Structures are given as C-alpha cells and as structure tokens.
C-alpha cells in the first residue's frame with residue numbers, strides 16, 4: 635500500500651515538497667490544500683493531483699493521510715499541525731516550528747499524546763557538507779565543542795513569501811533564515827542547554843535595499859528585523875555567535891541575490907567550516923586537512939529537502955523518530971524567543 639500524504643500550502647516550499655514526494659516510490663500525494671485558487675490549481679495540474687481543498691479542516695475530515703506536510707507560514711503551523719495529529723496523521727512541519735515556544739510546546743505535546751511523529755524542516759542537516767561534518771564529529775575528531783560562529787547574510791529579503799511580516803512569519807532574518815544555522819550549530823554541538831542570550835537587532839529596510847521591493851508589495855507591511863546578532867552561552871561552557879541579515883551590500887551572483895550562509899565551529903581538537911567546506915584537525919602542531927582533494931563543497935538546497943523528506947517517510951514506515959524531531963525544533967525555538975526578547979529589552983536573558 636502506498637503511503638498517503640497530504641500537503642498544506644502550495645507556495646514555494648509546498649511545490650518543492652510535492653516534487654520531492656512524487657519522486658519517492660510507494661508514496662502518493664493524495665491531496666493538496668491552499669486558500670489561493672491559482673496556486674492550488676497550478677500545482678494540482680502540474681503534478682496531476684485532483685483532490686484539492688481550500689480549507690485544511692475539510693481536507694483533514696475527508697482524507698485519511700499517513701503523513702501531512704505543513705508548508706504554510708508559521709502563523710498557521712501550530713493549529714494545522716495539532717489538527718493533523720489529532721486526525722491520526724504523522725506531521726512534517728516546515729521551519730521555524732511555530733510563532734513562539736509556547737505554540738511549539740503544544741505541538742510537541744500533541745504529537746506525544748497522539749503517538750505520532752512530528753518532524754521539522756531543518757533540511758541544512760542533510761546537505762553533503764553537513765553530513766561530512768557530522769561524521770567527523772561522531773568519530774570524536776572535533777573534540778569537545780568550544781565555540782561556533784554561524785551566519786546567514788543575504789543581499790535581499792526573501793520576497794516570494796510573507797517572510798517580512800512578523801505577525802505571520804514569527805520573525806525575519808533570524809526566524810526565516812538564520813534559524814537554519816542556529817539549528818545546525820546546536821545539532822553539531824549536541825544540543826547543549828542554553829543558559830543566557832544577549833542580542834541586538836534592527837530593521838533598515840526600506841532605507842537600505844529599498845529598491846528590491848517587488849511591484850504590489852507595500853513597504854508598510856514590512857515589520858520584521860533584517861539585521862540581528864546574538865551571543866548565546868551554554869551550561870557546558872560552549873558558546874555560539876549567530877548573525878542574520880537581509881540587507882547586505884553584497885553584489886548579486888548570476889542575477890540572483892547573494893547568500894552568504896555558513897558556520898565555523900572550533901572544538902578541542904578540530905575545526906570545521908560548513909561552506910566552503912573545510913574539516914581540519916592537527917597532529918603535533920601540524921594542521922591536517924581531513925578531506926580528500928576531490929571532495930566537493932555541496933550545500934545545494936532542493937536535494938537536502940528531498941533527503942529530509944525521505945528520512946521522514948522512512949521514519950513513518952519503520953516506526954522510528956525522524957532525524958529532525960519536534961523536541962529539537964522546540965529547543966531552537968526557545969533560543970529564538972530569547973534572542974528576540976533580549977533584542978527588544980536591551981538586556982541579557984537568563985534561561
């Protein structure tokens with residue numbers, strides 16, 4: 635029997651989910667949902683999916699799914715995830731988990747109560763670079779994690795969705811993009827317990843990068859931060875410096891906005907960089923490059939989403955937890971909340 639999947643949200647990420655799901659054998663996308671008729675029909679026609687809904691509650695009532703993937707903006711993540719779980723489906727919810735940690739806790743609790751999987755779309759962990767770094771760390775070669783610097787700096791706001799409206803997205807340069815690197819930094823360091831957060835943020839658009847606004851979008855709707863930095867301390871002595879920006883003056887590459895996303899992690903015995911990939915250790919003072927000369931730096935986005943979705947499908951089939959769990963995404967969300975709180979109050983937040 636094919637695994638039955640429903641996808642809620644037919645925008646940028648929903649289209650990618652459907653594309654990935656239809657390439658997995660013994661998986662059937664039985665229905666799609668979007669309030670926007672044009673998007674719903676375009677996606678349905680492109681992938682030959684005839685069961686289409688405007689109302690996710692109607693979809694959940696009509697369709698018995700093994701898995702529901704949630705690809706709407708964060709303002710809907712919690713209510714849609716909980717409703718799908720209560721209807722007996724496993725859930726893959728896109729990142730960030732929710733608008734805040736309180737909502738995230740309710741989602742994690744609902745999954746536990748229903749005895750279902752709650753997976754979250756932190757796909758960067760599935761890039762070849764992240765997998766090579768994880769392997770190095772699992773072999774104990776990085777040593778005790780000491781410090782990580784992670785950044786996600788872009789020359790443009792991701793205009794394709796309403797990521798710039800805080801009341802819908804839960805936040806901007808942090809919640810929508812740098813959050814991937816917060817997750818990656820926590821994943822590489824074994825999810826230590828945070829003890830304090832100190833952060834600053836601002837919103838420079840439209841004074842900076844104002845010319846990038848697409849036709850039909852009002853700058854008055856822009857309510858999120860576009861520059862943010864945070865210093866996070868953990869109870870094992872590890873610390874993380876995180877930075878997110880949408881207003882970098884980096885030249886575009888091949889007509890595309892520039893994305894400078896990476897992470898540099900120092901351990902007691904090694905050091906890794908996510909992109910461009912480097913994995914180094916030392917021997918008696920001599921720096922050893924662990925990678926062979928033909929290892930390519932690969933952080934490509936759609937294949938990492940495909941790999942994450944495949945992991946979730948296998949987790950559902952095998953009755954195991956997925957590689958990115960709701961609990962881990964909640965740990966990320968708790969830090970996101972503390973970063974916003976610290977930036978708002980100009981005070982260190984003790985956790």
Ligand SMILES: NC(=O)c1ccc[n+]([C@@H]2O[C@H](COP(=O)([O-])OP(=O)(O)OC[C@H]3O[C@@H](n4cnc5c(N)ncnc54)[C@H](O)[C@@H]3O)[C@@H](O)[C@H]2O)c1
Nearest residue numbers: 643644645646647668669670705706707708728729755795
């Ligand atoms: N993993 C990643 O790297 C990645 C990349 C892009 C987006 N995302 C995440 O995916 C989510 C969606 O982002 P996007 O860029 O696809 O946004 P988007 O705006 O392109 O798509 C969202 C879709 O949801 C639809 N929608 C709105 N309200 C709805 C409702 N009540 N019921 C059903 N559909 C509704 C909209 O019409 C739209 O088509 C966000 O959480 C975002 O952070 C993740």
